[in-house]
Amino acid sequence: MMDHKRITMMLAGIWAIVAVLPLFFGGTDFIMHILIMCLIWSVVASCWDLIMGFAGIFSFGQVAFFVIGSYTSAIVSARFGIPPVFAVFIAGGFTALVGILVGLPCLKLKGAYIALVTFAVHMILEPVLKGDIGQAIGTGGTRGLLSIDPMTLFGYTFTTASPIPYFYLFFLVAVACSVIILLVIRSHWGTAFLALKDSQEFATCLGVSAFKYKLMVFALTSFLTGMMGGFYAHYVGMLSTRMLGIDLFVTLMVILVIGGVGKFPGAIIGAFITIAINELLSPLGPYRPITMGALVVILVLVLPDGIVGLFEKLFSGSRRLSPKGH
Amino acid sequence: MKQRLSIILMLMLSLVAAPALMAAETIKVGVPLAMTGPYTDTGDNYWKGIKMAIDEINDAGGLLGKPLEPVRFDTQEFAPERVMQGADYLCGQIKVDSVHAGWAGWGQDVRAYGKYTAPFFADDGSQAAVDVFNEDREQYKNIFQLTDTGINQAQSMFNVLMALPYEYPNNKAVIITADDAWGTEVGETLKKNFKEKGWEVAMHELVPYGTNQWGPLLTQIRRIKPAIIHVEIVSAQEVITFFRQFMQRPTNSILSYGYSLVPREVVETMGTEADGLLGEVPTAMPTPEAPTPEAQAWLDKFESIWGHLPQAGSWAAYSGVKAWAAAVEAVGDEKKHDAVSDHIATHGYKGETGWWKWDEDHVMRAGGDVPIAHFQVQNGEMVAIFTDPPTRPYKNYQFQVPRWIKQ
Known part of the structure; x- marks a missing residue:
């Protein structure tokens, strides 16, 4: 694993590059929209990486948490007149609560069984949102929500017609989320996650509470993912359960694989690379998923630790090659 | 390593640059359909009709003397951001002069394509899409539904x-x-x-x-x-x-x-x-025998091209392209989107079985x-x-x- 200083530098470098992208693409709404989606998926994938890659919890509920957050924010702002800027935090809080509820039974489980429980949440969510319960709480049932208020901040209303302000709003949110994740990794939480991942029994003997830390990681990643879902809802302005299709799930997995599982900030790099490749392959039509799948297989074989793993190798290689004392 | 990198970069550039190089004096037509995922089959039904109409127009010398160039976009599973992305790509980036879809988002599409002016044809068959249209008829006047509601x-x-x-x-x-x-x-x-x-x-x-x-x-x-x-x-x-x-x-x-x-x-x-x-x-185009000689000719042509009778949506999507093309010819300029939309809404289009008339909700109601x-x-x-x-x-x-x- 890279040292914390190098992770921080890499993160700073990534965000410095991303910050100037509107200078080149600001005039093209379509590309700005893709960049905004990259920022959203970078946070969601980073949260997934934190829980799966660092904490070693095979949670497959990340898309579900994202959808819960998006619907919560949209419903809270529409039903109770709460401004979207606050509604997204309420959505994050509610999703964290759901995350804890999902996390509790998972604490008694290991590996694939956690994956099953969390994926069950994903599977259950669609019929709940479409059915009577969903309609009663205002999900719009099978129609979805087709009119969601845009984000307003200090009297300024963000609209998709001018994506640059929206880009920087999402940029700030993504930077804040990545800093939180970085701080967690650097703190004793991060050490505890790694200890629990390597050997839960040994870590417990050292006084690391698996219960406490696993629940905390569920709460934190659910909060950030749910909040990002809220931002997504107010950005796109409409929601449907089609987000629970296999496409997004697979995209996020590919992001993790390309970035490197447990290789923060790999998920951020992975998000930008995956979305860019996906869009570049669009002209291939039905051959896009085949090509994308083949690329992923090749990447997994060539770069099992993702892009960040490659950087690690390059850095360690250059360090070995450099003369002593340098 | 460097050689490999340059090959990858060249491939990527060619993918990006290809559409731009082909952009001669053509009229671009957006075609957002599911090309991958569970809706691929319905997407294919619509594409067959759209392709047939575009080829017919091009074989007859194009529209206003210019060939039509379809620009496809894969709508995948119609996730909200994907629907929006399709509109931003086709209308915002490529600046197409009309959009011909099939199933397109059941209301999400009205909001996404209603931001732009290019006439948009969908086959949502959905009351939700009509409800969104009625929220702001002026804003969404470029939206036309090819079929009645569910x-x-x-x-x-x-x-x-x-x-x-x-x-x-x-x-x-x-x-x-x-x-x-x-x-x-x-x-x-x-x-x-x-x-x-x-x-x-x-x-x-x-x-x-x-x-x-x-x-x-x-x-x-x-x-x-x-x-x-x-x-x-x-x-x-x-x-x-x-x-x-x-x-x-x-x-x-x-x-x-x-x-x-x-x-x-x-x-x-x-x-x-x-x-x-x-x-x-x-x-629908009734089969195996069409209601009029013109419709029968269309049916025979479809079968000769694709090797089977038309599926749902093929003729509707075909007629959407033809209705738009007829309106452009009447207006005389494909760039006058508002005028083209107004023409479609007020004049309708005479197709193989008779008149297509959109109602005040811009829905092609069943009947007639x-x-x-x-x-x-x-x-x-x-x-x-x-x-x-x-x-x-x-x-x-x-x-x-x-x-x-x-x-």
């Missing part, structure tokens, strides 16, 4: 079920629909109609796509012995498995598949095994020269037996009592 299509299905020359053994119905917007819209409308007519809806089930094991539901159905079973899941696998499991011990029930009959695989996979099934297609066609599978092919509204038998084609019904 509510009206379900009403038409009911009308024909009641008009069949067949005496039902009882007044019990079973409704099974997909748990999506289309399925619920159709299911609820049918249920209301059955009840108003004094029928008992003994079972109304919503099932997710991917349901292939029908044992528990069929056990209940065999206990109920309904006179009508209506299944509304627009996916071949589900309706084929339902039929085959039903046929292991069939009840004396008319099997009505509504719009679920139209995925081409249903008839192609089952052939004569599917004989007896009923279904409907809105804004373009009614809903109701089919029965006979000898392994879809045969139009009724049109509606008004409900009347189609030519000399007749309903046949399905072979599993013991009278």
